[in-house]
Amino acid sequence: MEKFDFNKGLEELEQIVSRMESGDLSLEDSLKYFEQGVALTRKCQTALTQAEQKIAKLSAEDGYQNEQPLNTTEEKNEF
Template sequence: MSEKFNFNQGLIDLEKIVKAMESGDLSLEDSLNHFSKGVELTKQCQSALNKAEQKISMLTEQDNYTNEKPLKRL
């Protein structure tokens, strides 16, 4: 069973990868490994953002539904 993805830690890890790759001190093999890990972290972060957006949409729709006021009869 995999651990739950931590979005904030994912961003921190991505920043570290970017800094390491921008330094120019990595070998080609290390650069490829960092790039691969960065792609995976990016996918996980994007997935977490999509899930959060869906939850916000769902909660907003529920809130709009429960806050609707009935029409007054004439």
């Protein structure tokens, strides 16, 4: 399986949002882009979760205690 490129995923999401906001798409195309956007959002969220877990693991190994969780409600609502 090919490794997901987070930054490329975000760029694709931005392009999808721009296309959808243009108002020039048919209903079918809008649904297609919406489905692609949902799939990309899930991939991005998975990549973020994996990065957070890796940071937490590395921090715990070094004895570093993070006072604030990496995941906040505001961040989760962005997607």
